[in-house]
Amino acid sequence: xxxxxxxxxxxxxxxxxxxxxxxxxxxxxxxxxxxxxxxxxxxxxxxxxxxxxxxxxxxxxxxxxxxxxxxxxxxxxxxxxxxxxxxxxxxxxxxxxxxxxxxxxxxxxxxxxxxxxxxxxxxxxxxxxxxxxxxxxxxxxxxxxxxxxxxxxxxxxxxxxxxxxxxxxxxxxxxxxxxxxxxxxxxxxxxxxxxxxxxxxxxxxxxxxxxxxxxxxxxxxxxxxxxxxxxxxxxxxxxxxxxxxxxxxxxxxxxxxxxxxxxxxxxxxxxxxxxxxxxxxxxxxxxxxxxxxxxxxxxxxxxxxxxxxxxxxxxxxxxxxxxxxxxxxxxxxxxxxxxxxxxxxxxxxxxxxxxxxxxxxxxxxxxxxxxxxxxxxxxxxxxxxxxxxxxxxxxxxxxxxxxxxxxxxxxxxxxxxxxxxxxxxxxxxxxxxxxxxxxxxxxxxxxxxxxxxxxxxxxxxxxxxxxxxxxxxxxxxxxxxxxxxxxxxxxxxxxxxxxxxxxxxxxxxxxxxxxxxxxxxxxxxxxxxxxxxxxxxxxxxxxxxxxxxxxxxxxxxxxxxxxxxxxxxxxxxxxxxxxxxxxxxxxxxxxxxxxxxxxxxxxxxxxxxxxxxxxxxxxxxxxxxxxxxxxxxxxxxxxxxxxxxxxxxxxxxxxxxxxxxxxxxxxxxxxxxxxxxx
Numbered sequence: 001x002x003x004x005x006x007x008x009x010x011x012x013x014x015x016x017x018x019x020x021x022x023x024x025x026x027x028x029x030x031x032x033x034x035x036x037x038x039x040x041x042x043x044x045x046x047x048x049x050x051x052x053x054x055x056x057x058x059x060x061x062x063x064x065x066x067x068x069x070x071x072x073x074x075x076x077x078x079x080x081x082x083x084x085x086x087x088x089x090x091x092x093x094x095x096x097x098x099x100x101x102x103x104x105x106x107x108x109x110x111x112x113x114x115x116x117x118x119x120x121x122x123x124x125x126x127x128x129x130x131x132x133x134x135x136x137x138x139x140x141x142x143x144x145x146x147x148x149x150x151x152x153x154x155x156x157x158x159x160x161x162x163x164x165x166x167x168x169x170x171x172x173x174x175x176x177x178x179x180x181x182x183x184x185x186x187x188x189x190x191x192x193x194x195x196x197x198x199x200x201x202x203x204x205x206x207x208x209x210x211x212x213x214x215x216x217x218x219x220x221x222x223x224x225x226x227x228x229x230x231x232x233x234x235x236x237x238x239x240x241x242x243x244x245x246x247x248x249x250x251x252x253x254x255x256x257x258x259x260x261x262x263x264x265x266x267x268x269x270x271x272x273x274x275x276x277x278x279x280x281x282x283x284x285x286x287x288x289x290x291x292x293x294x295x296x297x298x299x300x301x302x303x304x305x306x307x308x309x310x311x312x313x314x315x316x317x318x319x320x321x322x323x324x325x326x327x328x329x330x331x332x333x334x335x336x337x338x339x340x341x342x343x344x345x346x347x348x349x350x351x352x353x354x355x356x357x358x359x360x361x362x363x364x365x366x367x368x369x370x371x372x373x374x375x376x377x378x379x380x381x382x383x384x385x386x387x388x389x390x391x392x393x394x395x396x397x398x399x400x401x402x403x404x405x406x407x408x409x410x411x412x413x414x415x416x417x418x419x420x421x422x423x424x425x426x427x428x429x430x431x432x433x434x435x436x437x438x439x440x441x442x443x444x445x446x447x448x449x450x451x452x453x454x455x456x457x458x459x460x461x462x463x464x465x466x467x468x469x470x471x472x473x474x475x476x477x478x479x480x481x482x483x484x485x486x487x488x489x490x491x492x493x494x495x496x497x498x499x500x501x502x503x504x505x506x507x508x509x510x511x512x513x514x515x516x517x518x519x520x521x522x523x524x525x526x527x528x529x530x531x532x533x534x535x536x537x538x539x540x541x542x543x544x545x546x547x548x549x550x551x552x553x554x555x556x557x558x559x560x561x562x563x564x565x566x567x568x569x570x571x572x573x574x575x576x577x578x579x580x581x582x583x584x585x586x587x588x589x590x591x592x593x594x595x596x597x598x599x600x601x602x603x604x605x606x607x608x609x610x611x612x613x614x615x616x617x618x619x620x621x622x623x624x625x626x627x628x629x630x631x632x633x634x635x636x637x638x639x640x641x642x643x644x645x646x647x648x649x650x651x652x653x654x655x656x657x658x659x660x661x662x663x664x665x666x667x668x669x670x671x672x673x674x675x676x677x678x
Contacts, residue, residue, distance in 0.1 A: 004280045004296065004365045008272055009322070011077045011092045013120070014102035015110035015663065019132040019259050023102055024065075024076055026265040030189065031067040031074070037187065037262070064320065064351040064367060069269045075367045079116075091378065091428075093119050094394045095307045095322035095367065098276030099127040100268070105139035105165070105256075106631060108147040111602050111665040117152050126246050128253045128271055129154075134162050134169040135258035138631035141165065145254060154252050157214045159242060160267065161207050162256040163200065172256050172264055173200060175208045176238050181267060188262025215241045218250035239274050246275045279365030285324045288390040294325055298364045301384035302326035302334060305391045306376050309426050312356075319370045320351065321362065324391070326384065328362040328370075337381035337390040347371040378428045396428045400597050400642055400666065402444035403451060404435070404469035412464055416441065419462045423454060430454065444474060447664075448646065473643050474597060476554040476669055477546030479590035482507025486562075487582030489574055499566035500574035502527070502535060502582060505559040507590055512555075516540050519559040527563040527575070534572040535560055538579025547587040548594055554669055593671045597642040600667040603652065605660035607634045612655045620644035621673075639667050643676070 014020045028034045064077045077096060079089045093099070099120050103113060120127055131144050141162050148156045160172040163180060171182040173196050180200075183191045196204050212230065216223040219241040225233045245251035253275055257264025285294040285303065294303055308320040321328065328334070332345045349356035349369040362368035376382075379393040407416050420443065424430045431444040445451040448471070458464045484505045491498040509517045518536045527535070536558075543553040601622065605613055607629075614624060614636060622640035629635070645664065652660050 004298070005278050006072045007279050007365045008072055008074045008276055009077075009095070009097045009279065009365070009367060010074060010272055010276055011079055011089075011096045011099045011125075012102060013079050013089060013093075013099055013116040015104070015107070015112040015116075018102045018104045018107070018110075018113075020079070020102050023100070023130065023132060023257070023259045023265065023268070026188070026259045026262060027074075027076065027269060028065065028067055029187075030266055030269065031069045033065070033067040066350055066367075070273055072273045074269075074272060077367075089116050089119055090396060091307045091394050093123045093125055095305060096123075096125060097279055097282060098272070099125045100130055100272065100276075101127050102130045102132050103144050103148065104136070105131050105134045105141060105144055106136045107604070108144040108630065109151045111600055111663050114152065115665055117154070124249070126249060126277055128246065128255065128268075128275055129156055130268055131162075131254065131256050132259055134165055134256050134264070135167065135261045137166055138633075139165045139169070140631070141256055148254075155214065155250065156252045156254045157211055158207055158255075159211065159253040159271070160255045160264075161200075161204060163197065169258050169261070169263065172267065173204045173207075174267065175204065175211055176235055176242070178204065178208065181264075183261075183263040186262070188265065191263075191266070211238075214251055215245060218245040218248070243275050247277050247281055279324075285391065288392050292389060294389075296364050297325055298327055300325035300364070301387040302328060302332075302382065303384075303389055303391060304328055304334075304362075304382040305394075306373075306378060306380045306382065307394065309376070309378055311422065311426060316372055317374075318349070318356075319373045319376050320367070321370060321382065322367050323362050323364050325364050327364065328368070328382070330360050333385060334382045335385045335388045336376060337383065337388065338377065338379075339375055341375070342385055343373055343376065343382070345370055345373075377425065394428075397446065397666065398474065399429055399431050399444035400446055400474050401448065401451065402431075402442050402472040402474065404438070404440040404472070405443050405455075405466045406441065408465045408467055415462075415464055416466070419458055419464050423457070427454070440469070442472065444472075471646055475549065475551045475672070476595040477548050477551050477592045478554050478595050478669075478671070479506065479508045479556060479587070480593055481589075481591040482557075483586050483589045485582055485586040485589075487578050487585055489578035489581055492569075497566070497569040498571065498574045498577075499569040500531075500578040501564040502560060502575070502578055503562035504582060505557075505561070506583070506586055507557055509555045509557045514555050516543060517555070517557040519557070521559060521561040522563065527560075527565060531565070531570070531572055531575040532560070534575040535563075535579045538576040539583060541576070542580045542583035542587075546592055547584065548592040551594070553592075554595055594676065595669040596672040596676060598639050598667045598670045599642050599645060599664045601636075601638045601640050601645070601648075601662060601664050603636045603638075603660055603662045604630070604633050605636070605656055609656045609660060610634055610636070613652065613660060616651065616655060620648070641670075641672075641676075 012020045012024050029037055066075050077092045079092050129148060131141055133139060145156060148154055159175050162172055163170045173180050180194045180196050181191050182194060212226050216226040222241045242253055246253060253271060255268055255271055257268060259265055279296045282296055287294055303325040304321045304323040306319050306321050310318050312318055330345055330348050333342050336343055348359050348362055350359050351369055381391040383389050407413055420432045424432055429446050433442045435442055445454060482505055486503045488501040516539055520532050539558050543556055546553050603613055617624060617638050617640060620640050621644050622638040624638045626637040649662060652662055
């Protein structure tokens with residue numbers, strides 16, 4: 001277990017352009033894994049190895065890499081910051097033990113910052129905060145710290161405070177050791193440890209006092225020493241207390257850096273080792289069966305989660321896995337929970353971004369890749385054949401937008417399906433369907449950029465050019481009234497017939513949750529228990545196509561309270577069929593409404609363009625919620641229907657002479673006005 005203690009599986013998360021990839025590149029440089037400083041601007045980073053990532057200067061696909069710092073193995077996953085690729089963050093967080101959330105010292109909390117924070121909350125991922133870009137004009141450590149506290153409701157507590165800001169940023173004051181770290185060398189490898197500057201001593205003492213107060217509320221030993229004799233608290237006491245408080249989420253340590261200027265990254269590595277969890281610190285592992293309990297151990301039977309499928313030009317199809325318990329060995333035969341079949345493990349690799357190292361085993365607490373698995377998908381559990389189990393699946397957001405596509409060349413018609421199947425295998429947020437009326441192939445994704453990247457990948461990687469139609473919005477339907485109904489399905493074909501009868505109430509869910517809420521109130525065996533799941537399945541199938549415009553229902557409540565059977569002619573399929581017929585008969589009476597996806601738009605702009613940009617948002621049916629000054633820029637927060645946002649970034653650049661920037665994240669589904677329904 002000593003090796004497990006020295007393992008860290010961490011993710012680097014943030015809003016786009018907060019400096020995640022630069023932070024990761026500096027971590028690799030200072031740990032000695034790379035010998036040249038990579039730059040996003042120059043397109044030569046280790047983590048953004050995809051040609052599109054280099055071209056666009058953003059992370060599109062989460063990249064994993066293993067490095068070492070002070071006798072600890074650190075598996076790092078650099079995740080995308082753009083909302084269109086939020087599924088990459090989702091699946092990464094599912095398999096990580098800790099996270100580093102990066103905020104820009106000028107921009108602070110941005111929409112995608114909130115999204116990744118909620119995702120980390122969902123999986124109870126302990127995290128530390130890095131306020132990066134302290135060298136930027138307008139950098140303000142305290143303002144961003146307050147924003148994180150107020151907007152994200154997080155108990156963030158600095159373990160460092162910056163020395164200077166903007167062009168005067170020199171380093172940080174370490175509040176644990178009460179010393180100053182000052183960077184002088186160009187590459188940042190060397191830094192001086194000095195006394196705290198006299199002008200900052202009072203601020204440092206106050207910040208340390210706050211740290212001690214917060215820790216004393218989370219740690220009994222610190223509380224006793226703090227109340228009796230604060231001077232008796234040692235550096236080791238503080239580190240242990242910060243670690244314990246971080247693991248429980250009672251405290252979130254905050255650090256400062258300017259990664260691009262090579263300042264502040266080594267203390268971040270120290271904080272990862274000192275404060276973020278080892279695999280063995282995980283309380284329990286997410287298992288689908290709540291009665292099963294797993295803990296990280298190399299001695300237990302195998303339990304591993306496939307969290308990403310990717311294609312490599314040289315290695316072929318790779319399945320990225322996190323091993324939770326036991327050991328995965330080359331040559332093993334393991335059980336796939338989804339298919340119920342055994343699969344053989346041929347080769348195992350350690351991931352080094354776009355390079356791979358062959359290994360014989362992947363042990364509990366580690367992340368690696370399996371070569372050549374065919375019928376394995378994202379979210380599948382691989383376990384020991386004699387002790388099969390299923391880990392909790394990864395949930396992904398539904399796609400927001402789609403295009404009808406067709407190959408430009410008729411000879412590529414057969415290849416289109418093959419290529420789309422491979423892409424959907426790699427990316428769970430891609431959906432491919434065929435329109436029943438037109439016969440067109442519909443490709444759905446998370447947004448314009450997401451689909452643009454996919455289509456470009458089809459052209460460059462698979463040499464398949466396609467024509468695309470107009471964008472199609474992923475509308476939904478919703479019932480607003482409850483209706484009771486009796487439906488009978490009866491069919492006779494000479495021999496054995498078909499019969500099913502149900503009485504039910506159908507309407508909106510009261511809890512606001514998505515999906516079907518199915519309530520079985522059958523008493524006295526009016527419908528045998530064996531047929532009830534078929535009724536539920538029938539309603540679930542019916543929900544996929546609403547009666548208003550054929551869009552799926554977002555949610556629905558069905559209360560089944562009576563019914564009848566025929567002694568000889570009733571079958572499970574009859575009850576599935578009667579549920580579908582009952583839905584179609586009564587759905588229009590439940591007053592269905594059309595729902596449209598609404599996005600949260602945050603625009604940062606010079607103040608002189610406020611009138612033009614708010615006017616444009618109003619014309620797009622936007623509702624402006626908030627306007628505030630952040631530094632020397634104006635920030636507008638609005639909710640705008642997705643249907644009105646096509647081409648918005650281009651229009652915004654025109655309105656602001658290229659000086660405004662916007663970020664767009666999903667907000668909610670809301671009832672569409674009558675003009676949209678028509």
